[in-house]
Amino acid sequence: MRPLRWGMIGGGEGAFIGAVHRMAARLDGRYQLLAGVFSSDAEKTRRSAVALGVDAARAYPTVEAMIAAEARRPDGVEVVSVVTPNHMHYPQSAALLDAGIDVICDKPLTTSLADAEKLVKLAASKQRLLGVTFNYTGYPMIRHAKQLIADGLVGKLRVVQVEYPQGWLATALEKTGQKQASWRTDPKQAGAGALGDIGSHAFQLAEFVTGEKVSEVAADVSAMVPGRVIDDNVNVLLRFANGARGSLWASQVAIGHLNGHRLRVYGEKGSLLWFQERPEELLVCEAGQSPQFVRRGDPGTPNSSVALPGGHPEGFIEAFSQLYTDFAERVTARIESRSPKAASLFAPDAVTGTRVMAFIEAVLKSGQANSAWTKI
């Protein structure tokens, strides 16, 4: 299978998430980075192109310039990753889709539910992929959990406890000039704080693994650090459409946690537990039995696209890479006019991204209404 011709918006010098996207794509080996608008600063873009081995002629000052120039080439880019600040995701993704280019967009998809819904329609009408990198769905043991539940292991869903605590914003780090802290605590740039950054992952993972939908939320949205003007701790009660109950906790002030993303699912027949910092492990319990400590590589577990033997730990980038593999499969299948492999459909797209925007808006609304139950 030939590599896809790949472009990138954002991700220039010093950008964290852009580098992650590139490592993920490289691990997969199905993408060839050929063009980009790596920065809003044209000089930086040029320097980044050189560093990345991209032909300087294909380092563009604007998205529009890139779209126009690449369209004129027989070997123009086919798929473009958007890794710019959140508020740019919408216009850039829209422009690319409009030009018939498949898009891989970093999360969140947009900064408003309305924009997200427009992108869903646009992608559908253009018949192009708009993948969104909710990366935790790429972990093999998360996919195993999803499959076990789909196969009936937990039975009717009853309780979901999901959380994503971090500790890095326990002080007013944003006042020290730290870049990540600054934009993530600025409501104009980030929209929501802990809720948008990590609560969104927690919500999405819960729905992804269980296959059930949250129907309403009751939320307590707080800013714990004095002077902070955006949420840094969110406690949410969840009600699922099927009657299940649960809670979600996202925090950036939970000292001691790095990325303590944890999902626990209980049904009438069994339960599952997964912890992101030990992503190769899954605790599975069927009613009337002792819990099983399942590891990638154990009989019945799936492998990732990276395909390391079990016990040789795969991690964050490998999971991210799995999404790139899935996106490549979906784009390639379209190009080749065939159905993509079923597994590639697990990778999140604009519909997922839109669902998450709806969740964020509902939580904020409930928070403003003193935790009143609010429909998603």
Add this chain to the structure above:
Amino acid sequence: MRPLRWGMIGGGEGAFIGAVHRMAARLDGRYQLLAGVFSSDAEKTRRSAVALGVDAARAYPTVEAMIAAEARRPDGVEVVSVVTPNHMHYPQSAALLDAGIDVICDKPLTTSLADAEKLVKLAASKQRLLGVTFNYTGYPMIRHAKQLIADGLVGKLRVVQVEYPQGWLATALEKTGQKQASWRTDPKQAGAGALGDIGSHAFQLAEFVTGEKVSEVAADVSAMVPGRVIDDNVNVLLRFANGARGSLWASQVAIGHLNGHRLRVYGEKGSLLWFQERPEELLVCEAGQSPQFVRRGDPGTPNSSVALPGGHPEGFIEAFSQLYTDFAERVTARIESRSPKAASLFAPDAVTGTRVMAFIEAVLKSGQANSAWTKI
């Protein structure tokens, strides 16, 4: 120090919690069981007395009979444990206090807040102890946690996550005739379900360790098992008087858990994590440092009254025994007209028991009001 002359109401043949109280008292060695009303069935009481090495003449048919007869003896009982069904706690404890006898009552203290408040007053006016066995407060590492927080390790409290999941009622066990399941799922006998049985422990532990008070709750109270008429899963948002936030989860349908009581406390300077099934361990994290894995026996940790060296695991009964040791110290100090040792004041009493009743009532009220915030 001479052993206290001890009596027991309840705890006859086959009773679980009565046996635990006796093991706890025996481990401590400061109690001599001399009298009792071990059952409402006089014949059972007599058989139990024999099995327990209690003089048959001091095995009484009723509490009133015991009080009257023991009062006439120079060596009558000084302290009595009440381990009867919940609805009997109030009248029996009241009668004993009224007669000037110190009381150790199993939790919950009563089945209504009003009754609990009456007992607080009665104990105060009679100047007698009314200890309540919220046993998790007896674990050495829980006391260490409380002390670390009192010493400022976590700083201003911000977030508390506390939970107590069990899985044993994931099916309608009560319909099989199982005795524990039957009375615990009967609203008349148990009052509340998971909330009263284990949610009460979770709440009490959170307030005990943090030293802060929950001011209001927003609760989702559910019965997950078809046909069950009492709560078996409760998700509660917590607001503390000092501004801290948190959540509490109690469940009897969480397959895979035995007694998964877990407390996590986060403040502006640090955090603490404790898990009941590994009670000798405490994870402590100060901001800017790696977490410390603290075990009983490590430098700076307190020991229990049982005083095993660290690494020789103490557990549930040892913690229970700690409360008996504390109660013995408080009763003995009163008899000897001296101040009790400070540590013995950690043991919960009627004020604690009343506070827990207030919590239960607030949660039920919030649950009936579609999770509206409700003051405690």
Add this chain to the structure above:
Amino acid sequence: MRPLRWGMIGGGEGAFIGAVHRMAARLDGRYQLLAGVFSSDAEKTRRSAVALGVDAARAYPTVEAMIAAEARRPDGVEVVSVVTPNHMHYPQSAALLDAGIDVICDKPLTTSLADAEKLVKLAASKQRLLGVTFNYTGYPMIRHAKQLIADGLVGKLRVVQVEYPQGWLATALEKTGQKQASWRTDPKQAGAGALGDIGSHAFQLAEFVTGEKVSEVAADVSAMVPGRVIDDNVNVLLRFANGARGSLWASQVAIGHLNGHRLRVYGEKGSLLWFQERPEELLVCEAGQSPQFVRRGDPGTPNSSVALPGGHPEGFIEAFSQLYTDFAERVTARIESRSPKAASLFAPDAVTGTRVMAFIEAVLKSGQANSAWTKI
């Protein structure tokens, strides 16, 4: 069942292991402490008797005096625990057995293999119990492990890795006057160091659980702390009679460990892992499956004599108490001229104690022969 009339040699004021024996016996409830020689100092013995609620008339200055006086009473003691320093175990146990009294002896049974063999014969000829408190055999999950192996879960034994690291003697604590450190590092009082104190437990547990016998050892016996004249770190290769291989490590200089006793057993069909500091858990793996995380209380697991529900942690004393329960059953069965319950035969006796002495002697011999393989 009436309580056994019980006496104690050793265990006076301030004695650690004596207090453990008493707590274990009290938890069980089948022993009534009626007489004793609690110290070699008669005044201390008297004070201890008072503190323990023992009739001062039955606090004896010597073992001989106790044997003689108790023999004259219709209610003389039936079973006596020996918790004196190691070198006294032999003469005292012999004297008691000779007088027809059942004996419970702390480990090690003796300080020489020859003495131990004499006791085996004496106990047999007198038809009395000589129980030895290798207490780790009392843990419910250890008994579960033994049963699983007996039932064929691991198949033919292949590899055993057993260890018991501690860190408390990582410095020359014996030079500070610390009492435990002083006698345990004195070859005259202790015989062997880490080997005798904790290596003995590791060896005994391995044979107990697997049901297989170690046939020879190759040992590296070291004193790591400058100036120490007894072993504080022992690495031993093991060969079992059935062809299995393994290693044993005992250390008192392993900083960070409290009582890190750990046993791992591998056979042709499965494996087991147990760790003393989390004694309620057992990791079990059958070939071709994920490991199971088995906890006391899970289906199929046995309970202890204490009989707490699973998830309410039992620990060191409860395991110790199990041995006392077993000993009580065996003594009572003899008195009642019936067969003891099968489970009570798990409790270690003089044969076990003798086997451990043989191991210690073989290891020391191998150590002196530059780790040459040495038969047990």
Add this chain to the structure above:
Amino acid sequence: MRPLRWGMIGGGEGAFIGAVHRMAARLDGRYQLLAGVFSSDAEKTRRSAVALGVDAARAYPTVEAMIAAEARRPDGVEVVSVVTPNHMHYPQSAALLDAGIDVICDKPLTTSLADAEKLVKLAASKQRLLGVTFNYTGYPMIRHAKQLIADGLVGKLRVVQVEYPQGWLATALEKTGQKQASWRTDPKQAGAGALGDIGSHAFQLAEFVTGEKVSEVAADVSAMVPGRVIDDNVNVLLRFANGARGSLWASQVAIGHLNGHRLRVYGEKGSLLWFQERPEELLVCEAGQSPQFVRRGDPGTPNSSVALPGGHPEGFIEAFSQLYTDFAERVTARIESRSPKAASLFAPDAVTGTRVMAFIEAVLKSGQANSAWTKI
């Protein structure tokens, strides 16, 4: 920094370790794969080249052909990875070094100590790198451990316990035609079994982290699976030059383990524990303190070349990639006539590879001499 021009010997279709090397190099981004002899079958080599995006003209039938042709190009390869079967490592590495090409060789370096020693000399005389991918040295927390020990955290080394258990060869998998099992259990192809494959890693890691040398070994070398003619379980006693003691266990029949590589180091002042399946964690204990649970990303910990934030798990490939980063730095430094960055010197080379061959030979010799102590 421009990418290095890279070639590969071995690693064609279906090869596991070759794919790992490529992923590691790609993650790093400093290597451009331009030429190769991907298989001994020329047709396979051609197909592999196409799949890997290598110019078919630079897919060579033999190493000699590649060396000759690439030498004639101005843009010939500068560094070549050797990922062929073990017995080919020596002649191929020698030929490449001889031609002035830097070499990255999969472990083991050779199949005999004598060959390894020749390669050390050849690399030195040619002033070229001969890196060997003992990949566990690339984990950030292993480097952190090495640094902590170099900084004196554990003090004088006393005890090392290192092990590498796997379970995949617990049955005679080699008789089923499974490819990995077949060559790894064939003495002609593999030299040693568990010892060479994984015991070598355990030994190398112990010396790497502690900075101390093993001076002699006493080994019990076994084949546990009936009919197997190579070792599948090795228990080794270790003596270090500085007087420290320890043991090493490597096993392929330890059911339940995937790649349970574990290192524990104890000194007079502290200890360290690391477990490969949770590679981002390190348990550190200083005497007189509770253990610290240190995670990559905690203050004071180093980052890897991949540079993910802590709590976003890095694993096996990332560690492997670290070695490629280090090798690239060392090769580039030579090309640029400057000193390489200090950290890059951590990466293992021919001297390390030779040391490991000496260990393997000593263990086999000791095993044949009934575990007699044997000098390395």
